[in-house]
Amino acid sequence: MPATMTALVGGTGPGWEVREVPVPEAGPGQVLVRVRAAALNNADAAVLAAADPTSGGTGEEYRAGYEFAGEVAAVGPGVTGVVVGERVMGTQPRSFAQHVVADHRHVLPVPDTIDHEEAASLPTGLLTEHGALRLGAFRAGQSVLVTGASSAIGLLGVQIAKVLGASTVVGTTRTAAKEALLVSAGADVAVVGPGDDLTEEVLAATGGQGVDVVLDHVGGKLFAACLPATRCHGHLVNIGRLDRAESTIDLDHLSHRHLHLRGASFGFARPAELGVMVAGLVPEVVPAVADGRIRPVVDEVFPLARAAEALEWLRTGQTVGKIVLAVP
DSSP, X not given: OOSEEEEEEESSSSSOEEEEXXXXXXXXXXXXXXXXXXXXXXXXXXXXXXXXXXXXXXXOOEEOOOEXXXXXXXXXXXOOSOOTTOEEEEEXXXXXXXXXXXXXXXXXXXXXXXXXXXXXXXXXXXXXXXXXXXXXXOOTTOEEEETTTTSHHHHHHHHHHHHTTXXXXXXXXXXXXXXXXXXXXXXXXXXXXXXXXXXXHHHHHTTTSOEEXXXXXXXXXXXXXXXXXXXXXXXXXXXXXXXXXOOOOOHHHHHHTTOEEEEOOOOSSOHHHHHHHHHHHHHHHHHHXXXXXXXXXXXXXXXXXXXXXXXXXXXXXXXXXXXXXXXX
């Protein structure tokens, strides 16, 4: 085991700084993973900007990254179910590095049918979308609306809903060129455009009843349009704010339709809860990844040394799927 490793550090300027830092050790209940690939998320750009001291940020240094794939290099005391040499994927801060320490409950086995770059693109999306469907009390045979469905995480939401037995999945995208992408992911109906007619199009696709569950990644005005597009006693789960965090809703839609409204942000503050969510992926979702019913969507792979280029590409908002860093 080497004594030091390469890692990306934020909080020193507008970009990440490449540093040599000590390789961490696995403590009780933890695994040390040799990272082979790590995926970017929109949160990476937001956190970096908030810490940038050259533009009014905090200047607090931190180790970057949130999701990864690689092989287990060591296990700490009390770890069960994970062995050295096993390929795993997971979510954990500080993952833009050659090694990362993670709670053993927060890693998943990587199916033999996918590579490390594909695996790194999955953990956050699988956890968030599957968790949101559970929050929305989804059951097989129900209909689902996924807003922002052509985003990397939205594409996984469409696929997971179909794997779990959704009768109809409606996906939205602002870009006409991505309509075929939604259909290939399993969407039965693709709504293209700014969403001005979202309510009418969803009602038309569901016989005037509305969908049972909404997974909203957009917020803003589009979220407000989701309420009257939801079936009476249906569930709306807000996951992201690709448009904006503020939304003005009509409370009559909420109350008259007896809707259930939830918010989802599955972070790292509750390790035991996150462990339960990870375990929930094993029976249905991981096998669907293995047999191709859930397909990782990777936009581009950059070597770790070109992380600055990967970040700039992320900021354009033009990606189709995840941006991944290959870790040497």
